[in-house]
Every structure is written in structure tokens, then in C-alpha cells.
Amino acid sequence: MGLSVFEIIGPVMTGPSSSHTAGACRIGWAARQVLGEAPRRVEIGLHGSFAATGEGHGTKEALAAGLLGFAPDDERLPQALEVAAAAGVALAFRDVDLGPEVHPNSAELVMEGATRWEKVTASSTGGGAVLLTSIDGHDVHLTGRLDTLLLWHNDTPGFLARITALLACVEINVASIRTSRTERGEGALTAIEIDSHLPLPLLALLDHVPSVQRHAVLPILPGY
Amino acid sequence: MEYQFKTSRELLDLGSRHGASVAEITIRAEVESSGVSREEILRRMDEYYVHMKQSVQRGLGITERSRSGLSGGDSKKVLEHSEGTNVSALGSVFERCIAYALAVLETNAAFGRIVATPTAGSAGICPACLLTWQEQRGADDRATALGLFTAAGLGRIIGYGACFSGAQGGCQAEVGSASSMAAAAICELDGGTPAQTVNAAALALQNTLGLICDPIGGYVEAPCMMRNGLFGLHAFGAAAVSLSGVSSIVPYDEVVGALREVGRHMPRMYKETSEGGLATTPTGLKFRPGKLPPVSPKL
Numbered sequence: 001m002g003l004s005v006f007e008i009i010g011p012v013m014t015g016p017s018s019s020h021t022a023g024a025c026r027i028g029w030a031a032r033q034v035l036g037e038a039p040r041r042v043e044i045g046l047h048g049s050f051a052a053t054g055e056g057h058g059t060k061e062a063l064a065a066g067l068l069g070f071a072p073d074d075e076r077l078p079q080a081l082e083v084a085a086a087a088g089v090a091l092a093f094r095d096v097d098l099g100p101e102v103h104p105n106s107a108e109l110v111m112e113g114a115t116r117w118e119k120v121t122a123s124s125t126g127g128g129a130v131l132l133t134s135i136d137g138h139d140v141h142l143t144g145r146l147d148t149l150l151l152w153h154n155d156t157p158g159f160l161a162r163i164t165a166l167l168a169c170v171e172i173n174v175a176s177i178r179t180s181r182t183e184r185g186e187g188a189l190t191a192i193e194i195d196s197h198l199p200l201p202l203l204a205l206l207d208h209v210p211s212v213q214r215h216a217v218l219p220i221l222p223g224y
Numbered sequence: 225m226e227y228q229f230k231t232s233r234e235l236l237d238l239g240s241r242h243g244a245s246v247a248e249i250t251i252r253a254e255v256e257s258s259g260v261s262r263e264e265i266l267r268r269m270d271e272y273y274v275h276m277k278q279s280v281q282r283g284l285g286i287t288e289r290s291r292s293g294l295s296g297g298d299s300k301k302v303l304e305h306s307e308g309t310n311v312s313a314l315g316s317v318f319e320r321c322i323a324y325a326l327a328v329l330e331t332n333a334a335f336g337r338i339v340a341t342p343t344a345g346s347a348g349i350c351p352a353c354l355l356t357w358q359e360q361r362g363a364d365d366r367a368t369a370l371g372l373f374t375a376a377g378l379g380r381i382i383g384y385g386a387c388f389s390g391a392q393g394g395c396q397a398e399v400g401s402a403s404s405m406a407a408a409a410i411c412e413l414d415g416g417t418p419a420q421t422v423n424a425a426a427l428a429l430q431n432t433l434g435l436i437c438d439p440i441g442g443y444v445e446a447p448c449m450m451r452n453g454l455f456g457l458h459a460f461g462a463a464a465v466s467l468s469g470v471s472s473i474v475p476y477d478e479v480v481g482a483l484r485e486v487g488r489h490m491p492r493m494y495k496e497t498s499e500g501g502l503a504t505t506p507t508g509l510k511f512r513p514g515k516l517p518p519v520s521p522k523l
Binding site for chain 1: 331440
């Protein structure tokens with residue numbers, strides 16, 4: 001897929017930093033989609049430069065804005081911490097060291113919603129671009145430039161065949177597919193990047209596919 | 225895929241094969257890879273250009289210093305000077321272009337809305353150059369916004385061949401990229417051929433090699449703001465030289481290669497860590513977060 005002109009010119013964003021503000025906002029936004037419901041409590045670990053220089057760049061405000069569902073160009077971003085507090089969303093920030101291999105602009109978000117919790121690790125890789133590297137302990141490699149179908153499931157034979165057959169039926173082209181599991185036969189996460197939007201009835205159908213525990217759609221990130 | 229390009233050689237081949245400008249090839253590449261209609265892509269870029277102009281206007285109205293005390297009110301001063309009697313020997317347009325670029329960075333520092341072009345720290349250069357060009361040539365928004373496709377086309381080559389991030393490549397990757405993109409845009413808007421347009425970008429980019437990213441206090445304000453102000457003029461210079469028929473000795477693709485190489489070997493202390501350069505001068509150190517002076521310094 002070619003580099004889009006709107007990745008070079010853009011995103012339209014609330015200042016001051018494409019990596020520490022816009023990218024951080026997109027990370028929060030993506031994490032909320034992965035949780036699939038409004039977060040009530042979020043513990044946010046700031047790694048590297050996010051911890052070191054995040055203060056002056058509004059990184060905390062940006063992460064909070066994203067978690068509230070605000071896009072990077074939302075002018076409420078600077079007040080996001082107050083908005084979150086008023087909405088009863090408890091946010092706790094701390095500095096973490098995720099290791100020398102992890103990109104300097106990274107965050108780890110542990111979110112609790114009404115019905116579930118989820119942990120997402122992501123990096124802001126420059127110019128507002130982001131990379132989700134871990135969901136629920138499973139390795140992922142998601143840039144949010146395409147709609148992504150996330151499936152939490154048991155690792156059972158034939159699982160991918162069933163899912164791809166469903167996608168094939170409605171002529172959805174798969175750009176990438178990755179399954180990550182903890183142990184054979186244990187819990188797994190499959191992330192499927194697709195070229196078009198999933199029809200809602202198909203999402204409902206996924207509930208009936210054997211061994212699917214949960215599914216979520218990470219839509220193309222705002223500004224792409 | 226017919227219109228995709230990763231190098232200026234490929235871009236120029238496409239241009240001559242289809243008899244099309246850099247902007248046109250870039251638009252066709254976008255339509256092809258995104259599946260979005262041409263009209264929608266043009267409309268979206270028009271909208272981005274409007275956001276850019278608004279970020280200039282907002283910045284020119286800022287009179288207060290930013291939270292860090294490092295910027296605020298400077299673009300207004302330069303603009304007022306450009307309208308006064310003691311204007312530069314190069315004329316008021318010269319100063320206005322500087323003011324516009326400063327204004328965008330002031331908007332950015334005030335947590336206002338800007339368009340990252342290609343990043344927030346370099347967001348002033350393309351808007352300043354295009355707005356200055358538009359005012360001087362009397363062009364409409366759509367015609368001017370086409371320059372943003374030219375800029376994006378040249379930026380795309382940097383995106384593939386190097387990077388835009390100060391943390392990875394230093395300021396040369398941000399302000400350097402923006403200046404070369406703006407040079408190309410002005411050159412093509414003024415009637416430059418695709419070869420002259422790419423050449424303008426090469427001339428601009430090579431003059432920024434080695435530029436370090438040393439933000440004082442870690443804020444996207446100083447020296448970022450002034451680098452935007454002055455490298456916008458640099459883009460106009462490169463475009464004019466290219467239109468005169470003077471060629472860069474080293475072609476664009478090789479300059480991009482040099483950008484990558486210099487970025488890779490640049491010490492970490494000069495890559496957005498605020499551990500060197502202006503950030504660690506005695507004055508720079510006074511602005512470290514937690515060490516902010518109680519009162520904003522008066523100029």
C-alpha cells in the first residue's frame with residue numbers, strides 16, 4: 001500500500017507535537033476501540049520519551065482525549081483530563097521502562113470497562129503514525145491505516161478457514177492476517193486487516209462462529 | 225498499480241510518460257492506492273489548506289507567551305515590522321513569509337489546531353510559503369492547494385527513502401523535509417517542469433543536512449519556531465535558483481540517501497532528546513521542565 005499524501009500532509013491536529021500529542025491521542029483512541037466499550041479506569045504507563053518530555057507536549061491530555069474518543073484534531077484535547085474526570089473516568093499515569101528494544105515514544109494502557117478489561121501497548125512512530133504492538137499479551141503489528149477485525153478465540157483447527165470463508169462470502173479483501181497464541185490449544189488473538197468496511201450483519205454472525213470469545217473492530221484511525 | 229513511485233527517478237519517468245506534473249502524478253497515485261475518488265482527495269486537500277491558513281491567522285493574533293515562556297507574540301511583531309517603514313531591503317513579502325511560518329508554530333505551542341506537514345515541529349513552512357505565494361500571485365485556494373500535492377509527492381520519496389521523525393533523523397528530517405517539499409511546491413506552482421521541481425527540492429534538502437533536533441526544554445518551540453520562519457525563505461530561494469536553470473550537482477534521490485545516512489549516524493543526543501545543542505546551553509537548561517522560570521522572560 002502506497003504512502004498516502006495525507007500521511008505526509010497531515011494529520012490535522014491539536015498541537016504541539018505530532019508524535020507526543022497526535023500520536024498519543026491516536027493510541028488512546030485505538031485502545032478504546034480495542035476495549036470495545038467506554039473505559040472506566042485506565043492505568044497508563046509512559047515509556048521513554050513519553051515519560052521524559054511528555055509533560056510539555058500534552059501527552060497525558062492527548063492519551064486521555066483518545067480514550068474519551070476524541071480525534072487528534074479535537075480542540076477539547078487540552079482539557080481532556082478535566083473532561084475525563086467530569087465523566088467519571090479514572091486515569092492514573094506512571095513512568096515505566098518497557099525495555100531498550102521498545103520504541104522511545106511508547107505507552108502501556110490497562111483499561112477497565114463495564115464488562116471487561118484489556119491491556120494495549122503501542123508506540124508513536126513519528127508524524128502522528130502509531131503502531132500497536134501488543135493486545136492482551138498477544139503480539140500484534142497494527143498501524144491503524146486499515147480497518148482491522150480483532151478476534152479473541154480458542155486456538156482450534158480450522159478457525160482461520162471459517163473466518164476467511166465468511167469474509168470471502170462478502171468479498172472483503174484481506175490485507176494481512178496474524179494469529180498469536182499463548183500455548184497450543186489456549187487463548188489466541190487473530191488480527192485481520194481488511195480493505196473495506198465490515199457489514200454489521202457479518203459482525204453479528206461472528207458471535208456464532210465456534211470458539212470465538214469476543215470480537216472488536218479497530219476502524220481506520222482518525223486522520224487517515 | 226501504474227502511478228506508484230518511491231524515488232524521484234520513478235516520479236520523473238511517470239511524469240514524462242504521461243505528460244503530467246508532479247502534483248498530477250501524486251494525485252493519480254493517491255487515487256490508485258486509496259480507492260478514494262479524485263474529487264474527494266482534492267476536496268480534502270482544500271480543507272487541509274484552509275486549516276493551514278487558519279493556523280497562520282490564529283498565530284498572528286497570539287500576544288501572550290506560551291506556558292514555557294519560549295514563544296508567543298513573535299509572529300505578530302515580525303508582521304508589524306514588515307508593514308513599517310524600516311522594512312528589509314528584500315521587501316515586506318520576505319518578512320511576511322517569516323511571520324506566517326512563526327505564526328503556525330505559535331498556534332501549535334498554544335495547543336491550537338495545525339496540519340502536521342510533515343510533522344508538527346515543521347508545520348509552518350509549507351503553509352507560509354503557499355500563503356505567501358497565493359497572495360503574491362493572486363491565485364485561488366484550489367490552485368494553491370495543488371502545491372500541497374507537489375509537496376506530498378516529494379515528501380513521499382523522503383518517507384520511503386529516509387524518515388520524517390526528529391527522534392530518528394534529527395531536524396533535517398523535519399524542517400529539512402518541509403523546506404524541500406515547499407521548494408518543490410513553489411517551483412511547480414510558478415511553472416517549473418517536473419525536473420526543475422524535483423531539482424528545487426534537492427537544492428533545499430541538501431542545505432539542511434546535519435541539522436540537529438535540539439528542542440529547548442523538550443518543547444516544540446525553540447529553535448523549532450525560528451527554523452520554520454527562516455527555512456521557509458530558504459524554500460523560495462531554492463525554487464528560484466531551480467527555475468533559473470541551475471541544477472543541483474547531486475540529484476534528489478541521492479540527497480535523500482545522504483539524509484538517511486546522516487540521520488543514522490547522528491548522535492542520539494541530537495535527536496529530540498534535548499541532551500545536546502541549544503537545549504543544553506546554559507540558557508537552554510533554564511527551560512527544562514520543572515525548572516521553568518517563575519515569570520516569562522520579556523523580550
